[in-house]
Amino acid sequence: MYALKIMFASKKGSKDQEEPLVRGLEFNFMEWNIGGKLIFISALLAIISLLLPWIEGGIETEIGFQQGGSIFLALYIYPFLMLAQDKDINKAAGIISALLVIILPGYYLHYMSGELREPMLDIVRSGIILFFIAGILLLVGIAQYQRYHRHGKKETKGKPCPECDAPMEYKDEWERWYCNECGKYR
Secondary structure (H helix, E strand, O other), rough: OOOOEEEOEEEOOOOOOOEEEEOOOOEEEHHHOOOHHHHHHHHHHHHHHHHOEEEEEOOEEEEEOOOOOOOOOOHHHHHHHHHHHOOOOOOHHHHHHHOOOOOOOOHHHHHHHHHOOOOOHHEOHHHHHHHHHHHHHHHHHHHOOOOOOOOOOOOOEEEEOOOOEEEEEEEOOOOEEEEEEOOOOO
C-alpha cells in the first residue's frame, strides 16, 4: 500500500556512481510481520507515554519528558532502525535492549520513591505504566520479528532499470539494486 520513505545523502563514487551513505528508512506497516508491527507500535506507545504523568510527588505531577524518561527512548533506536531499514535484528542485542526498557523504569521508580519518601505504588502514574507495557510489546516484537525483504529474497540479476531498461544487479552490501548503465542505485 503506502510506504513512507526517508532517504539520506549519497556520495559520489570514483565513476560518478551514487552510493548511499545510510540506507533509506522505509515505513511500510502493511508489509511487516507481527513482530515488526509490534516494534513500531511499542515505539509509538513509548513516545506517547512520555507525554503522560509518570510520577506524582505530593502536589506535583510531572510528565515523562520532565522526569528525564526520554533517556529510555535510546533503547528503542537499534530495533527501530533495523525495522525501518529492513535488516535482521541481532536477537541477543534486541532482547537485551527490550529487557532494559522493562527493567530501568522500575529501577527509576524505586529510586524516586526513596527520594520522595513515598511507597512506590503511591507515586506511579499512567505514563510509566504505558512505557512498561510498550517494553513488553517490544520484547515480544523482537522475538517475532522477521524482515520482509523489500527488494526480493533470491533474485540478484535481471530486474530492468526503470530509466534505461538495462538489467540491474542486486548489491548485498547496500541491499539495493544497481544499474551499471546509469551508474545509480535504485
